[in-house]
Amino acid sequence: MKNIANKLTNEEYEKNFAELHPPLTKNSAVAEANRCLYCYDSPCMKACPTHIDISTFIKKIATDNLLGSAKTIFYSNWVPLTCAKACPVEELCEGACVYVEKGEKPIEIGRLQGFVIENYFNSDLPRLFTQKDKNGKSVGIIGSGPAGLACGAELSLLGYNVKIYESNKVPGGLNTWGIAPYKLRQADSLKEVDFIKSLGVEISTGVRVGKTISIEEIYNIHDAVFIGIGLGDATKLRIPGEELTGVVNALDFIEEVKNEKWSDVNVGKRVAVIGAGNTSIDAVTEAKRLGAEQVYIIYRRGIDDMSAYDFEYEIAKSDEVIFLFETMPKRIIGEKFVEGIECVKVELGERNEKGKREINVVPNSEFILPVDMVIKAVGQNINNNFLNDVEGIKIEKGKVVVDSETYQTGNNKIFAGGDCINGGQEVVNAAYDGKMAAHGIDNFLLEKS
């Protein structure tokens, strides 16, 4: 990079990456739990993609039954600490809280869930569930992200031998590598991974399917296979200059930050992030918090079109991110290093039936934004190298096609869930897929035997 941002002091880094929602004390958790109305058939539970019985786990906090509360949560969701901290709760459970309709502050469900699970992880982990006797069958899981972990945990309790194949040296997928550290620290994700391992799930790291081991081999070893590989390569911008030093993929950048060795991560003095999704916000705020002086979001559509949640937009604004809406990158300028990005203004037409607006370039509106680093965050594509070789698996619009109830792919021994089937949603959606797929697998193998 041509102009690397000055490094900060350790105190500054720690302050910048301190948790947005620090853990509740017991007193404050109990007070908040007592505020919960204990709704019947509660809207929050329905809004949670994993349908955690939220009012029940909250009432258990109030009655000082924290173990029972943890059990209620794990019963529906195997990665509840990650969800507690990384879920867009404003859009899900807390957004559905009846207090919102009452015109009052919703119950802090995310923080209460985090309190319960952290309390459990800090205990000597008494057994919450009885494991069925081993049934002699085994399931191979590809990917140790939330979908794979949830599938593995559920199957292990059902009596299966479970082995997860993970290409990274450190397991957890995006829970470990893809969430802004001020929301979730890596150590929290790894506590969850360790807990799932304690249920008997084996995780083999540094194993890349298609390279270290073939998909055929996994297919042959196991009675069923679950694919929870998420998404892979970042979508290309397809503009000149994309190969310059200083152009990075958002997820690679976020992953580097997740090592939590803040001063090892170089960011430019001026950074432009292309795209306005939630990943873009993570990337831009992290760049700012690492010491970048000027940070931009460049987005070709308008404020109403961006997929970033409102609260993410608020975080970005409070980090002094400059949003360039209706602006399209044309080329990245520089000899070897990024020196700037040439953009052009666009005009948006009427929305079509899909809600998308036509983009019309404004003639002669080109301008050059001098930047030292460009972070690409315009989406990811499925990494389907090894899937292409598997008979029966269909990929449509970049998603693995599965049965919506059983999560079975076109190959009846192979199941899939998470980002690779939905094109990229929340951790909580993947956690639900993994759990439900485990039951799909169980039903399939029971019928077979």
Place this chain on the structure above:
Amino acid sequence: MADLSINCGGIKSPNPFWLASAPPSNTAYQNCKAFEQGWGGTVWKTIGEPVMNVCNRYGGFDLNGVKLAGLNNIELISDRHIDTNFKEIAETKKLWPDRAVIVSLMVESKKETWQDIVKRTVDTGCDGIELNYGCPHGMSERGMGAAVGQVPEYCKMITEWVTEVSTIPVLVKLTPNVTDIIYPARAAKQANADGLSLINTINSIIGIDLDTLEIQPSVAGKGSHGGYAGPAVKPIALHLVSQVVRDPEVGLPISGIGGINNWKDALEFILLGATSVQVCTAVMHYGFRIVEDMIDGLSNWMDEKGFKTLDEVRGKSLQRIDDFGNFNLLHKTTARIDQDKCIHCNLCYVACEDGAHQCIDLIPVNGHNKTVVREEDCVGCDLCAIVCPVEGCITMERKDDSSETKTWNELVSQFKDEDKELTWENLAEFQKKHGIVIH
């Protein structure tokens, strides 16, 4: 501003708010501080026999995170030297001539002892005496407190000893730990008491520490029953006050006590006939400063409702109390849910379905549930309305036009006139005639 002054059995104070005989009224320092903040009177913490207290003395009953919904104690009467108390009482009264200083007394059941302490009390210049016949712990085992209050004959005898020599008004404080509070109340009347204070604390075990299994409060591992007070006892106190007030043989002014936390609580006691009210737990929780809002709130309410003095307010709700047999059986209400206000917590549904009469349907609409009352099945119990967390969302709508009334007593005598037995069948016939469906 309305006139809040009162005269309770000859004891006058500028407002009806008195400190109850309890830890907040233990010393001259406390009583004077309370008067500075506006309290109209104080009942000095009971003085009498030599005692010693223990640690710990209080136990709190917390409810869903709310501290001290109830409070129990095993503290005894004043453990300060009686001479110190007399000296401080005299000084306090001298400093605060316009406030009511009442002294609570408790000694062993001997005439000379009682008459001696009464005379010494009168000599302090105080405004009145309150006889502590209520203390349910520690003293009762020594034949005092509730041990007297629970036996109307003792109550009468000792009160007579006191009224014989007292030149100032005498209030008798009653214990609720009896089957029928009317009898000790009548005994006090017969013994020429000038008024009654009620209720004293209720026998209680406040709780158990689930780690040590010790009774709370724990005195080096041992616990006992104590006296229960605080907001949770108010409904019991209100009832007992109304019972005493309504008894034609008692006819004494009442100082109401039990769970009074604010002006609204106090007003309820006054509406049921109390002249003054006494407060302890709320002061133990929040300090003397609470009296400011008590005075302010009561006065504002009186101004708003057009009452000029408390005499106009006192006992206003007594006429609303009647026997069950005089209630109109044909009064019909059903619940109405305001769908615009509903927040979809479904608490009305589950309360009605599991806890009452199964008259609310849960109908899925756009991802949430709509709660709909089946009016034909609604028995008008009003459980849904009281569990609803949204003010004014569920109301009980009157369905009869009040053109017809029939009370249980009237029905029974009608059956008698018609030579009918009180049978399920005859009752069903009456219900059918009036469209009353029991399901």
